[in-house]
Amino acid sequence: MRKFALLLSVLHVAIAALAADNAYHVSIDLTKTTDRRLNIEVTAPVLTESDIIYSLPKMVPGTYSIYDFGRFVEDFKAFDRKGNTLEVTRIDTNSWKIQNANLLGKLTYRVRDTYHASKTDNPIFEPAGSDFQPDTCFVLNFHTMIGYFRHHTKLYYELNITHAPQFFGSTSLVDRDNSETQDQYIVPSYNEVVDNPVMYTVPDTAHLRIGESDILISVYSPAKTATAAGIAKGIDTLLQAQGKYLGGNLPVSKYSFLIYLSDHEGLTGGYGALEHSYGSMYYLIDGTDEALSSTVRNVASHEFFHIVTPLNIHSEEIANFDFDNPKMSEHLWLYEGSTEYHAHSVQVRYGLISPEGYLSAIRQEMNEAQFGFNDSLSFTALSLGALDKYKDQYTNVYAKGALISMCLDLKLIKDSEGKYRLMDLINDLAKTYGKDRAFQDQELFDKIYSLTKPDIKEFLQDHVIGGKPLPFKEVLGYAGVDYTKIKTESSYSFGGFGVGYDPEAKRLVVSSLKNLNAFGRTMGYQEGDEILSVNGEKLAPADFASFRAHWLKTVKDGDKFKMVVLRKGANGKTKKKTLQAKVFKAETSTYNLLSLAKDPSPEQLKIRKAWLEADNK
Ligand SMILES: [Zn+2]
Known part of the structure; x- marks a missing residue:
């Protein structure tokens, strides 16, 4: 409850500050998207400098990557309070210098979304990016769209969003506007502009309670196979456990899981999430509630603890x-x-x-x-x-x-x-x-x-x-817990190569030859080999481990082992190649083996219990 009171007092300060007009006023109309671009209008706070620099960030917290968000801005213009244009110079990828800034009224520009940018040109990890799909979904990470004047990042921002009536904006921010098509959010600094993404969709939301906190789960599933209610059910037990792990109550009164599902991996070749103070933004591969729940659990468990x-x-x-x-x-x-x-x-x-x-x-x-x-x-x-x-x-x-x-x-x-x-x-x-x-x-x-x-x-x-x-x-x-750093024994194996997945080819590949054994050398694997079939069976990536386990149970000396791979030649062309050999046991090393000791001492048991068991289950 104390947190909630604090939030109210922040809002009161916000209104006072905005009345003095020492704030940014930003307008974005989601109903006017063209070609995955949105128009941004920023009414500037009162500035006294003769010239000033407006920037979009080079990077945002949590991504540990330089992204240069200014790349997505086009047609940048500055106007004085009477509507006359002011001189603007773009000084680098992320920054614009505006002359006669003391006269500045507003800025206008367009931004492209990041989900449809080039795969090869420093693509942005989707949980930190933006998606503008007029009919279905808008992912608004505001740092991809809104900037700040240098040395003026601690001013209030009033964000005004116009949206289609069927859309709902999921966020931890409070919408201060009652209109069906207009939302207004007020945040006290640029840090909090970055810290509070909003996802606009036809709503599919669910709520959970942990201690005294309200947890929002909002899901965009294009195939409509996953639901907010299903995912909420899948993570409820985990979140309740996390609440207890943290001592019963969370340090936040409100938290949002914004979950965007896609039928393909992201531009950086994967999926994942980005944490915020009052929520986390997810980009995951679409599937049914059951199929998704363990992924969501593993990712959410990490992001949630970032609070x-x-x-x-x-x-x-x-x-x-x-x-x-x-x-x-x-x-x-x-x-x-x-x-x-x-x-x-x-x-x-x-x-x-x-x-x-x-x-x-x-x-x-x-x-x-x-x-x-x-x-x-x-x-x-x-x-x-x-x-x-x-x-x-x-x-x-x-x-x-x-x-x-x-x-x-x-x-x-x-x-x-x-x-x-x-x-x-x-x-x-x-x-x-x-x-x-x-x-x-x-x-x-x-x-x-x-x-x-x-x-x-x-x-x-x-x-x-x-x-x-x-x-x-x-x-x-x-x-x-018994720990063995390395154990070497003579055993059957596919040869000890590392297995990776190539998302482009959608196939398993030989990713490393570091631990190749004598049988592997006889087979003649090469790094980058794409695996087409094993012993005549075309294997889906998900079936590889169980196929290998079954093979290990039945294999004997002298059995034939055959793998068909696609291999890139020196001329860059790929060719089918059949690798085969008669199976034999080879010296194989396994690393970092762990097991619970059979007869631990009472001291060890006491520590094990304190480490692995909660006392407030
Ligand atoms: Zn993290």
């Missing part, structure tokens, strides 16, 4: 985000890593997955971190360089970043004999900092050292600031 980090614990780089020249924080291990860790931890603690299923998720992260990335790179250095120097290492925040949190959690549990976990540490940090109190990037570790025992300092210095490998054997041993 803790960075909403309630963040550094100044995030609080005062520099949209022109973004600077990274060194704490992605916390923002993304701990969020990903909690997303799985909640599922085992509240019985949504088994302890064995949880260990196999951890193992997958270990393999990813070990084989996909530079495992000895300092994680704080990776964080600071995530946009440029270490761009190719960035996604390790979801693998090794989560494992760092796992180690921290187990160490804290051991130090406190089960009484103090990572979530308690995060709650303590949230008491010191908060939505409106950022920390200095370099002070966070000292604050953590002051709240914990010396071994935590040693751990962070060695394994997060330093690049030493994570001490899995020791840390998992606290909870009676």
Whole structure:
């Protein structure tokens, strides 16, 4: 209830500020779309500068990618208060310089949507982009359409949206207009323009309650196979568990899941979501409620936990985000890593997955971190360089970043004999900092050292600031989990190649030969081979794993094994090729094996219980 009162008082301030006209007034008419373009009109706040720069952002928080949203702007014009044009110069991709800014009345321009941009020209991850489909759906991430005057990002914005009467705008913002075709949203700064996407569709919405918070689920399913009610049912148990995991009540009174479904993967070749303080925006592949529910659960579980980090614990780089020249924080291990860790931890603690299923998720992260990335790179250095120097290492925040949190959690549990976990540490940090109190990037570790025992300092210095490998054997041993780094045995296999998926060809491919064994070498695989059939069977990508499992159960020495692949030749042309050999057992290594120890000590059992079981189920 306190949060709600705060929201009301913000609105009162908003009205006062707007009356003084020290605000941006933006008008967008969704009924007038042409060729996937929208007209934007911005009435400027009162400015005293002789010239001023208007920009769209280079990047927005959470994407960790430079996108240059100014690319989508066309036909930019500035007018004085009498309607005469003012001189404008485009000074770079994202910025326009306006002369005689003290006379400025309004700006007009057109923006293209990002969902239909080129696939090869720095495509935008859909949850951060825009879609203008006049008959069915508008995804409005306002940072793709609305900018700010340099040094004037802390002013109020009044957003006026005109829409067809059958459309409803789903968002965590409050619509202040009662009209059927007009919505008005008021936000106190540019940060909150970026933080609050709206999705306009023929409504399909559902509501859930967690503690005292209202949760909106809004779904756009072009094939109409998925429904908001079905997805709400699919994530209810998870969200209730997340509410308990966070201590019963959420730090927000309202939260929106805006879920856009598509029949194809996005321009960046996948699907996913982007977090906001009061909601998250999803771009997922359309399907039935049942087919979607586990994807939605896994993605939503991560995004939802972002209400803790960075909403309630963040550094100044995030609080005062520099949209022109973004600077990274060194704490992605916390923002993304701990969020990903909690997303799985909640599922085992509240019985949504088994302890064995949880260990196999951890193992997958270990393999990813070990084989996909530079495992000895300092994680704080990776964080600071995530946009440029270490761009190719960035996604390790979801693998090794989560494992760092796992180690921290187990160490804290051991130090406190089960009484103090990572979530308690995060709650303590949230008491010191908060939505409106950022920390200095370099002070966070000292604050953590002051709240914990010396071994935590040693751990962070060695394994997060330093690049030493994570001490899995020791840390998992606290909870009676056996860890084997590498196990080599003679066994049957397809040859030990890595399997990937090529979305363009819609086929499985040989993605890596790193762990190829003697049988694999006999078969003669090459990286990039597209798999057409195995032993005469054309396999759908989803059937590959079960086919292999079945084959392993029945295969014997000397059986014929045949794979037909499409291989690119030196001249760039692809050719069908048949690879075959008689099956034999080869030395095969498996990595990062985890299992619950059969006879754990009482101390180990106590730690295991504190780690894997919730006490408020
Ligand atoms: Zn995230």
